[in-house]
Amino acid sequence: MDPIVLAAGGALVSAMATDGWQHARAAVVAWFRRHNPEQADNIYADLEVLRGQVAAARAEADQTTEQTLVRAWRARLQQLLDGDPELAVELRRLLEEHINPGPSLEEQAQVRSVVMRAEAHDNSRVYMAGRDQYITEGS
Numbered sequence: 001m002d003p004i005v006l007a008a009g010g011a012l013v014s015a016m017a018t019d020g021w022q023h024a025r026a027a028v029v030a031w032f033r034r035h036n037p038e039q040a041d042n043i044y045a046d047l048e049v050l051r052g053q054v055a056a057a058r059a060e061a062d063q064t065t066e067q068t069l070v071r072a073w074r075a076r077l078q079q080l081l082d083g084d085p086e087l088a089v090e091l092r093r094l095l096e097e098h099i100n101p102g103p104s105l106e107e108q109a110q111v112r113s114v115v116m117r118a119e120a121h122d123n124s125r126v127y128m129a130g131r132d133q134y135i136t137e138g139s
Contacts, residue, residue: 001074001078002078002081002088004081004088004091004092004095005074005077005078005081005091006074007095007100008074008077008091008092008094008095008099009070009071009073009074009077010070010074011095011099011100012024012028012073012099013050013054013066013069013070013073014100015099015100016050016051016054016055017054017055017058021051023098024098024099025044025047027094027097027098027099028043028047028094028098028099029043029044029047031090031091031094035080035084035087035090036080050069050073053065053069054066054069057069077091114130116128116130
């Protein structure tokens with residue numbers, strides 16, 4: 001499966017739980033309208049059904065169902081790329097600009113730099129993380 005399909009399928013399902021979902025959905029529908037017009041009418045409805053399924057899966061903490069939905073959309077996107085491999089460039093643009101655009105200007109203003117430095121000698125270990133870290137080791 002094309003790596004951009006793997007990224008886009010997962011990002012599409014993840015975007016459904018964000019405030020930017022309406023924008024992402026409109027961009028995905030427009031993208032399908034340009035590249036697969038015969039499916040365009042169904043895409044909006046399919047995305048709404050998918051959003052309901054994702055919400056239900058998350059409410060139940062059902063990762064299996066959510067991953068099944070991700071795989072289904074990856075397969076759908078891969079079918080398009082199989083028919084026209086040149087669409088990978090446009091799918092990447094859709095992903096980067098609309099589905100998973102990165103932090104908003106407000107969020108960018110809140111970004112702080114973190115500098116970490118460590119030295120380990122002999123048999124010592126260093127564990128560093130910018131956030132949560134869980135280490136499990138056998139005794």
